[in-house]
Amino acid sequence: MDPTQISDALTSTGSQVATLLSNLTRQWNLYQVAIMVLCLLAALGAGRVLGGRMREWMRTLEGHPKWQLRVLLSVQKRLWLIFWAAILWAVWLVMHETTWPSRSYLIAGLAKVVTAWVVVSFAARLVRNSLLRKIVTWGLWAYFTLYFLGGLDQGLALLDSAAVEFGAFRLSLLSVGKALVVTGLLFTLARLISGQASAQIRKNEDISPSMRVLMTKVLQVSLYASAFFIGLKAVGFDLTGLAVLSGAIGVGIGFGLQKVVSNLVSGFIILLDKSVKPGDVISLGETFGWINALGARYVSVVTRDGKEYLIPNEDLITSQVVNWSHSNNYVRLDINFGTAYGDDPHLVRRVAIEATQSVRRVSQDRPTVCHIVGFGDSSVDYVLRFWITDPTEGLTNVRGNVFLALWDAFQAHGINIPFPQREVRVLGDSTGAEDAPKDTVSPAGPRES
Known part of the structure; x- marks a missing residue:
């Protein structure tokens, strides 16, 4: 890290913060701060009251799609934030029409920031991974907050000054943050595209079931890998060194994860030779059921009693498998x-x-x-x-x-x-040959006496 750059960035940020605090001590600015605090308290109260009623109403909903319930739950959790933005904009409109614009500019700035927070909160729900969603949310919140408050350049300079250098390679907090946010957005875009494309592939009856699964897997791997490398390239990472490092890591993984690699390769072989496909009825050892899904590492087999067995792909290649519906269903x-x-x-x-x-x-x-x-x-x-x-x-x-x-x-x-x-006769004298038991068969069925 360069101490000079960090010192300059901290000095610039400190002077801007001091200017902001001095402006806040003015009389009308203090009034605006008080109004913003009152707006926050009103939003919290309204969100608490209406949020409880909304949750009770949501419990009465039956038969609605899950995505609608998820949207309603997201709105219910952020009611106070939505109310805060709405109240701030309403107060600003009233003050803008009744008094000087300089007496409401702080309220307008905070309204923009809170509105950006609301939009980011809902947009970040597209990111499924919880950790990555939090990183994207907080990163965009910080970005828009600094942008509307006028401190974006100083904040970016401070993050860029906190860096580690290895020869020609320079890694800063700014580049790491950009990489996480851009990669998260690209991963979300890749998931949406792969989801739509996979749905279209599964609907195509001209393609065999195993080829549909193979095309879906190849598409997903290609999109996610492209999103990862494009995200790194977009923020300035040199992929040449990463390629050399990944090659060395790949050799070590190949020796340490032979079974995993074997299952992955077996999975592609199964998809290509079409020996089994979703819906086939198979027997493997004592397991009898139909194939529910073909995964990259295992095959999901569901039995008649509802048990789901995850059978490694390698077992289907190396073991004797009875496919009851391979060439036909007879x-x-x-x-x-x-x-x-x-x-x-x-x-x-x-x-x-x-x-x-x-x-x-x-x-x-x-x-x-x-x-x-x-x-x-x-x-x-x-x-x-x-x-x-x-x-x-x-x-x-x-x-x-x-x-x-x-x-x-x-x-x-x-x-x-x-x-x-069997007829068993117990006689008084057990020395005779006739005392032995006699086996007979009745044409109408057996009797035992």
Whole structure:
């Protein structure tokens, strides 16, 4: 830091502050200060009373969009500031018409400052990051305050004098503040543009879902990176040294964050080869669900019970994944059942197929088949195979509906579903061979005694 520059800036600022204080000691200036304080007290009182009533009214609103409620909440929090600006302008208009302009110029200056504060407070809401929003808000408040009070040049000179130099590189508080404010504004602009463009991309049905996600990610990265570097360049940073430094940092990050980089690269591979896309139903290990979103580092998979699993992209590349809807939405399901030996197998097959095809979700485009697969100890065993086209709606529920349809159809046609039974006879003399337990099967079903 250059002590001479700092001393000159402080001297200039101090003399201006002394001049301002000397002007305030004049009689009419003191009156204006008192009027401004009274206006502030009136605004605080009105904001407190009407703010509470407005909050109670907002609680009665139902069915309104969230953005409208956010706007109303922002207005409610800043009611006192809005009232202060309005009261100051009203007082200035009255005094400007009834007395000399020199007797109301301080009120006019403060009205401009408070109005600028109100505008900045609402405009800064576009910046989502809370820390960056506070920096932008306070930076613009300070800028407009100094601008309307006539101390902008001295304030900028004071911030510019507080600097650190490394050879040809000079970093001052002024350049840092400019960088934060400009970068924050550019980031907000990039977010608005990417949001609108992403919405248009998602609506385009001619683009595959995976390509929509890829285009959205590339657009967002490009816009935010451009905003960052343009913001640095706009305030005078030399990007040559930053490029060399970022290259060295990139090598170190590459070794320390191999898994993270692997997931990022895997994410782009997944988007390019279209192996999975939002809406697909997949199975990975014991996880079964549909893909909710494709992220840069992970894939969000939602199961039927509402659990959301964040699966790293690398696992989808290196592990065996069952994609139930990769090339088409047809999924075949198998159901095993058995009937009594006394039932006609031809009738059983026909009734089972008809009952299955009566279920709503069973596809009529592909045939339902029923085959005998064996003669068991107590039943003739069958396998029933049918197709569905909406695996995202669940598999267990459609199986349950088919089982219920089979039960109703078998009851209507007198078809029995047997199960093993055992008769145990306890005799007085346990030495005979007839005392041993006997396994039998009843065609109408088992009994146990």
